[in-house]
Amino acid sequence: MKLSLSSxxxxxxxxxxxxxxxxxxxxxxxxxxxxxxxxxxxxxxxxLFLRPARCSATLHDLKKWHDWAKNxxxxxxxxxxxxxxxxxxxxxxxxxxxxxxxxxxxHTLLPLMGVQNxxxxxxxxxEVDELYNLWNQRIHERRPFQYIVGCEHxxxxxxxxxxxILIPRPETGHIVDLVSDVVSKDDELKVGVxxxxxxxxxxxxxxxxxxxxxxxxxxxxxxxxxxxAVAAYNVKRYGLKEIIEIREGSWFEPAxxxxxxxxxxxxxxxxxxxxxxSGLQAEVGRHxxxxxxxxxxxxxxxxLHLCDGAALFLKPGGFFAFETNGEQQCRALVDYLENYKSxxxxxxxxxxxxxxxxxxxxxxxxxxx
Amino acid sequence: MSSFIRISSxxxxxxxxxxxxxxxxxxxxxxFLYKFVGSPSHSHHIVSPSSLFWVGSRCRHFSHHVxxxxxxxxxxxxxxxxxxxxxxxxxxxxxxxxRSRRGLVFASQIRFWGSQxxxxxxxxxxxxxxGILANNWTILDENEGDWKSHATAVxxxxxxxxxxxxxxxxxxxxxxxxxxxxxxDLWDDPVHASKVSREHGSLAGxxxxxxxxxxxxxxxxxxxxxxxxxxxxxxxxxxxxxxxNMRRNSREKELKALLAGEQDLCSCFIEVQSGAGGTExxxxxxxxxxxxxxxxxxxxxxxxxxxxxxxxIAGIKRATIKVDGEYAFGYAKAEVGVHRLVRISPFDSNKRxxxxxxxxxxxxxxxxxxxxxxxxxxDLRIERFRSGGPGGQHANTTESAVRIVHIPxxxxxxxxxxxxxxxxxxxxxxxxxxRLDQLEMARQAQLNAQHTxxxxxxxxxxxxxxxxxxxxxxxxxxxxxxxxxxxxxxxEGDLDGFILSYLSACLDKDxxxx
Ligand SMILES: C[S@@+](CC[C@H](N)C(=O)[O-])C[C@H]1O[C@@H](n2cnc3c(N)ncnc32)[C@H](O)[C@@H]1O
Numbered sequence: 070m071k072l073s074l075s076s077x078x079x080x081x082x083x084x085x086x087x088x089x090x091x092x093x094x095x096x097x098x099x100x101x102x103x104x105x106x107x108x109x110x111x112x113x114x115x116x117l118f119l120r121p122a123r124c125s126a127t128l129h130d131l132k133k134w135h136d137w138a139k140n141x142x143x144x145x146x147x148x149x150x151x152x153x154x155x156x157x158x159x160x161x162x163x164x165x166x167x168x169x170x171x172x173x174x175x176h177t178l179l180p181l182m183g184v185q186n187x188x189x190x191x192x193x194x195x196e197v198d199e200l201y202n203l204w205n206q207r208i209h210e211r212r213p214f215q216y217i218v219g220c221e222h223x224x225x226x227x228x229x230x231x232x233x234i235l236i237p238r239p240e241t242g243h244i245v246d247l248v249s250d251v252v253s254k255d256d257e258l259k260v261g262v263x264x265x266x267x268x269x270x271x272x273x274x275x276x277x278x279x280x281x282x283x284x285x286x287x288x289x290x291x292x293x294x295x296x297x298a299v300a301a302y303n304v305k306r307y308g309l310k311e312i313i314e315i316r317e318g319s320w321f322e323p324a325x326x327x328x329x330x331x332x333x334x335x336x337x338x339x340x341x342x343x344x345x346x347s348g349l350q351a352e353v354g355r356h357x358x359x360x361x362x363x364x365x366x367x368x369x370x371x372x373l374h375l376c377d378g379a380a381l382f383l384k385p386g387g388f389f390a391f392e393t394n395g396e397q398q399c400r401a402l403v404d405y406l407e408n409y410k411s412x413x414x415x416x417x418x419x420x421x422x423x424x425x426x427x428x429x430x431x432x433x434x435x436x437x438x
Numbered sequence: 439m440s441s442f443i444r445i446s447s448x449x450x451x452x453x454x455x456x457x458x459x460x461x462x463x464x465x466x467x468x469x470f471l472y473k474f475v476g477s478p479s480h481s482h483h484i485v486s487p488s489s490l491f492w493v494g495s496r497c498r499h500f501s502h503h504v505x506x507x508x509x510x511x512x513x514x515x516x517x518x519x520x521x522x523x524x525x526x527x528x529x530x531x532x533x534x535x536x537r538s539r540r541g542l543v544f545a546s547q548i549r550f551w552g553s554q555x556x557x558x559x560x561x562x563x564x565x566x567x568x569g570i571l572a573n574n575w576t577i578l579d580e581n582e583g584d585w586k587s588h589a590t591a592v593x594x595x596x597x598x599x600x601x602x603x604x605x606x607x608x609x610x611x612x613x614x615x616x617x618x619x620x621x622x623d624l625w626d627d628p629v630h631a632s633k634v635s636r637e638h639g640s641l642a643g644x645x646x647x648x649x650x651x652x653x654x655x656x657x658x659x660x661x662x663x664x665x666x667x668x669x670x671x672x673x674x675x676x677x678x679x680x681x682x683n684m685r686r687n688s689r690e691k692e693l694k695a696l697l698a699g700e701q702d703l704c705s706c707f708i709e710v711q712s713g714a715g716g717t718e719x720x721x722x723x724x725x726x727x728x729x730x731x732x733x734x735x736x737x738x739x740x741x742x743x744x745x746x747x748x749x750x751i752a753g754i755k756r757a758t759i760k761v762d763g764e765y766a767f768g769y770a771k772a773e774v775g776v777h778r779l780v781r782i783s784p785f786d787s788n789k790r791x792x793x794x795x796x797x798x799x800x801x802x803x804x805x806x807x808x809x810x811x812x813x814x815x816x817d818l819r820i821e822r823f824r825s826g827g828p829g830g831q832h833a834n835t836t837e838s839a840v841r842i843v844h845i846p847x848x849x850x851x852x853x854x855x856x857x858x859x860x861x862x863x864x865x866x867x868x869x870x871x872x873r874l875d876q877l878e879m880a881r882q883a884q885l886n887a888q889h890t891x892x893x894x895x896x897x898x899x900x901x902x903x904x905x906x907x908x909x910x911x912x913x914x915x916x917x918x919x920x921x922x923x924x925x926x927x928x929x930e931g932d933l934d935g936f937i938l939s940y941l942s943a944c945l946d947k948d949x950x951x952x
Contacts, residue, residue, distance in 0.1 A: 154827050159748055160837050167836075167857060180735070214836050222838075222857035239822070239838070239859045240830050341831055352834040362831050395828055423822050423859075424829055 111294045113302035114231045116219030120194040122174035129187040131173070134197050138165050138204045145208065153350045155211065164207070164214045171218045172200060211351035221270070228270045228303050233295035235361035237272035240422040241337045244390050245276035247420065247431060248333060251388045252280055258388060260284040261332025266320050266375065267291055269361060271300030271313070273335050278312045285332075287313045290323050293360055320371070321378045331382045337392040338371035340364040368394050369401060376406055380413040383434035389414075396427040403430060559652055561660045567593050567652050580685060585662050588681040592655050595688035596648065602695035602945040603644055612641050633809070637700065644698055651691070654684060696941040701802035701879070702768030707744065707869055708734075709758045713776070713795030718783045720753030723796040725929055726777055727757050730770075730798075732931030739763035744865055745839075745852045752785070758852075758869065760803075767802040772937040774800050775902030782908050791908055795901075801872045811874045813867075819843040822859055842866045849873050903936070905929070918943045 142161035149155030156164070170176055174192040181189070195203075206212040215221040215236045221228050223237045224245065230236050252259045259281055265274040268289035278287045289304075291297055297317045304313045316323035341362045346354060353362070364370055372391055379389045393399050399419040406417050415435045422428035560566045570593040577594075578587040615638040618624060624631045658681045665674035697703070708730050712723035734741045740762040747755040761770060776797050783792040804810060821841040827833060839854030840862040851869035853862040903915045905925055913928045913936075914921035920939040922928055928936070 154833065156835065156837070160835070163854075164836055180731075213834050215834075222861065224858060224860040235831070236834055238830055238833070242860060337831075339831070345832075350833060353832065357834070392830065394830060422829065423820070426829055428830065 111233075111298040113229060113298045114219055116171075116227075116229045117168075117194055118171040118218065118220060118227075119229075122192040122194050124193040124196045125190045126193055126197045127187065128178070128182055128189050128191060130197050131169075131191060131193075132182045132187075134200050134204075135165070135169065135182065137201075141204065141208050149211070149351070153348075155350050155352060161208070165204070168200070168203070168214075168218060171220075211355060213352040213356055216356065223270075223272055224276060226272070226275060226303075226307070228272055228275070229299055229306070230270050231295070231299060232356065233358055234293065234299050235269045235357055237270055238337075240424075240428055241272065241392055242276065243420070243422055244273055244335050244337070244392060244429065245280065247390050247429065248277050248335065248388070249280045251333070255386070257386070258332045261384070261387075262286045262288065262327055262330060263333040263335070264321075264324055264327070264331050264382070265289045266324075266334070266336040266378075267296075267338045267361075267371070268300050268315065269293075269296050269337075271303040271315070273337065274300065274313050274315075275303060275307055275309060277333075277335065278309050279307075281312070283312070285312065288324050288327065289313055289315045290318055290320065291315075292317065292319045293358065295358075296361075320374060321382060324382070328382050330384050332384065332387050334375075334379050334383060334387065334389040335391070336371075336375050338364065338375060340368045340372060340392070340394040340398060342366060342368040342394070364394070367398075367401075369398055372398065372402055373405060376402065376410060376414075379432075379434070380410045383414075385434055385437040387434040388431070389433070390420075390429055390431040392429055393427075399427045399430050406430075406432060559649075559656055561656045561663070563663070565656070565659060567596055567655065570655075571597065580682065583678055585659065585678060585681055588678075588685045589655060589659055591685045592651075592681070592688055595685075595692055596651055596655070598692050599648060599651070599695040602692070602942070603648065603698055604945065605648075608641055608645060612638065612645065615641065640700065651684075655681075658684070693938075696938065696945060697765050697768035699768060699771075701804065702771075703765055704767040704802040704805055705739075705760065705762045706767035706770050706803055707758055707760055707801045707872060708770055708773070709756070709799040709801070710754070711756045711797045711799075712749070712754065713797065715792070715794045717749060717751045717753065717785045718792050719794035719796065720749030720751075720755055721785065722753070722777075722779045722794040723755070723757070724749075724753035725779075726796045726798065727754060727759065729929050729931055729933070730761075730773070731759060733933045734759075734761045734763075734766070734770075734931075736931050737763070737769070739766055743855050744869060745854050747852075767800065769934075769937050769941075770800045771802075772940040773798050773902075773933070775900060778901055778904045780904065780906045780908065801869075801876045803868070803872050804875050809875070810871055811878045813844070813871065813874065817845050818870075819845055820863065838862050840866050842870050844870055844874065847874065847877065849877070915940060 139162060142165055143158045145156075145158045145161060147157050150157045169179060172193050172195050173179060174194065178189075178191050203217045207214060207217055213236055215230050216232055219229060219231060221230050221236050223239070224242045228237060248263075263277055263281065263285060265271075265277065265287060266289075268274050268291050271289060274287045274289035278285060281287070289300055291300065294317060297315055300315050304310055304315065321328075339360065339362050341349070341364055343363050343366055345368075346359065346363055348354070349362075364372065372393060375389075375391055383389060391402070393402060403417045403419060406414055413435055414432050417430065417432040419427050420429040420431060558566045558568070560569070570589050573586075573590070575586040575590045577590050578584050580588075615634055618634045619638060624634065658677050661677035662674055662681070665671070665677060708727075710723050710727045710730070712720045731741050742760045742762070744758040744760050746757040749755055776795050779794050779796075780791065782789050786792060819842070821843070822839070836857070837854075838857060838859045838861075839852060840859055841850055841852045842863070843850045849870060851866040851873065853866035853869065856862045856865055902917055903913065905913045905928070907925055911925050912921055912923050913925050915936050918936075918939045920936055922932075922935065
């Protein structure tokens with residue numbers, strides 16, 4: 070999968086795209102359609118905290134593991150942080166606490182650990198041996214904590230995540246707030262159909278559908294079958310099956326039926342320039358899927374494709390919001406929109422994330438005159 | 439209307455305390471009734487009959503057929519009962535006969551009220567609560583069936599409760615609030631009005647409880663005497679039992695009176711901050727925090743760590759926990775201040791004795807959303823801790839800490855315990871809200887001249903307690919001189935002795951008798 074993707078990306082470079090007037094949806098999605106048709110049945114994994122508590126351990130053994138894990142975490146100090154902006158030991162210790170909370174059924178027993186009742190057994194969702202394994206992976210392999218526990222606490226949601234899909238980032242949550250703002254000003258958008266393209270865990274689709282309420286609909290697409298399975302799991306867990314429809318396929322391709330009808334369109338597509346992938350923080354570069362990160366030579370392959378699609382798929386007055394790599398991409402994207410899409414799209418805006426980095430590009434489909 | 443006039447003419451005899459009682463029951467109603475009657479000159483009339491409900495409770499023990507629910511009669515039935523008295527023309531109503539009968543019951547109690555209120559409450563032969571105390575009867579063991587012992591014990595309790603409630607201040611405050619409630623334009627500012635009426639209601643409730651206690655005591659004495667006169671053994675033993683029960687329950691009531699502050703019932707945040715002195719004092723701060731966690735858990739409170747900033751080597755620089763449960767603030771507020779530790783520091787290779795400090799702040803979490811200070815989004819600066827770098831897809835971190843700065847006051851709140859920024863922001867907002875609320879309450883209190891403490895005193899206070907582990911072992915509260923020779927038990931959360939002795943010292947010294 071990685072191979073075919075990178076070959077696709079290599080074939081297109083940024084200036085070439087800007088010049089290419091024949092830049093059209095079918096062409097781009099064509100490249101991926103062979104991938105999406107590989108219908109392997111993937112099953113979503115159940116996050117640790119939702120697994121049945123079928124295991125047990127003595128407080129003594131649990132404490133022994135905990136002490137070992139804590140020592141291991143402490144031994145890291147600032148090493149990861151200094152090498153690639155990874156976690157320091159205090160953050161690792163907090164993760165350890167959360168791991169324990171997810172693994173142990175009755176949290177009120179945790180303060181007893183090491184105090185008394187050494188032989189007392191606690192009911193657990195994983196064997197202690199597995200916990201040793203998991204923590205070794207966390208420290209030695211830099212396996213992301215969210216994969217270890219199988220979930221990410223994102224906004225007010227707890228989303229199931231697993232290897233093969235991107236762990237949703239806190240920055241992305243801001244798109245939900247942007248949608249909320251827009252919808253509060255225009256009731257009509259609230260009742261329409263929205264799309265989240267490249268939905269991954271389903272984070273944005275779920276976040277948005279909870280704003281739209283029962284009258285809205287969200288179509289969520291992803292060409293990665295793991296993402297489709299996990300998103301479906303999360304959607305089901307939040308009881309949103311009636312509102313969110315997950316479709317497997319490349320970007321707009323599985324949503325042809327709503328061309329020109331969308332009230333809104335959001336996406337956090339892969340946007341990291343290919344050359345930067347190798348230098349990523351270990352948790353990201355070594356473990357998260359390249360298909361979710363690599364945005365081509367300039368990182369903008371998918372973003373440009375999405376802008377083109379927005380011009381066609383949004384209904385008049387419809388809203389779009391995309392996440393980008395930062396200031397450079399935001400500016401390039403707005404330039405592109407102004408130069409090539411301004412007959413159909415308008416009111417472009419660059420919105421910063423909470424760290425003040427220009428992160429999102431938003432706009433509207435022009436109203437019909 | 440005629441019966442009504444009689445009431446108000448009696449009112450002139452009524453002393454200050456009873457006027458207060460009159461107002462007691464009018465909270466929130468006067469404005470409503472005002473509309474009903476439609477004339478400002480009537481508004482004070484309307485207040486008076488409400489006092490009858492209270493009189494009704496006094497009455498009940500003598501005429502057993504008066505239903506007990508007269509005491510806590512609801513607003514609607516109150517209005518239903520008062521309207522006929524006020525002479526409104528609801529006579530055509532089919533309920534008339536029932537209502538007017540009720541009305542008559544009240545009217546007949548009016549006479550009783552006048553004489554009752556003019557003097558202190560007493561038994562039929564003139565014994566008052568103060569009188570009981572003045573007799574200096576010896577208090578025998580509970581098991582001795584001696585009514586004088588029981589009565590004295592209960593009277594002492596009542597006295598103590600009054601002192602703890604700061605009876606005189608309570609009266610003054612009630613007068614003040616009643617005056618506010620009588621203002622015609624009060625409800626022009628509904629937020630303020632509901633605040634006033636809420637406080638009035640809560641103070642009135644406290645006052646009513648004490649008065650009810652006094653009545654119950656005196657009535658039981660009356661009953662015992664009556665039973666003896668009439669040789670009614672059943673009645674005597676029943677009344678004796680009732681008195682004994684009062685005696686047994688009085689401890690709890692005394693304790694409750696210690697926690698009668700407006701916010702005492704609230705959950706709270708406890709924040710511990712280490713003083714100067716590096717690792718040793720950070721370790722001490724961690725010990726103090728642990729002490730509160732154990733104390734709170736021991737009391738059955740739910741404890742959540744909101745924020746914790748660990749020291750580089752050991753301990754904490756600062757931490758905040760949330761303590762959920764009834765009276766958490768009432769108890770924990772006694773811990774505000776600086777805690778001092780003297781010991782041989784385990785972090786000193788030369789084994790020298792060190793003194794370190796940790797400061798403790800306690801903030802109530804107001805349950806009533808309408809009492810909250812309004813916070814403007816635009817006054818906030820929200821900082822999320824994140825590593826530098828390009829962020830977004832580049833970074834995977836579980837660091838979700840959020841700090842919120844309230845720019846106008848400079849107050850900050852940090853939360854890092856939750857697993858998402860979103861939730862941390864919500865928690866930090868809660869901390870910020872409670873700090874701003876506390877600041878506002880302190881400001882109000884100063885306006886009301888009830889407190890002389892400065893704001894910094896309220897948040898961090900001055901030194902309150904010493905924990906000495908070397909060269910001798912002792913924990914001593916410098917405010918009360920309460921001390922314990924076993925520091926370990928204290929550090930394991932056995933704090934109630936300190937807390938209760940402080941709370942009672944605070945309140946019991948404040949007023950010389952009630
Ligand atoms: C950066 S991730 C974002 C996931 C999720 N929306 C989020 O914000 O957490 C990009 C997603 O786009 C998906 N993706 C990549 N190429 C795609 C394509 N051609 N069509 C549809 N989805 C694609 C990836 O599988 C991945 O789930």
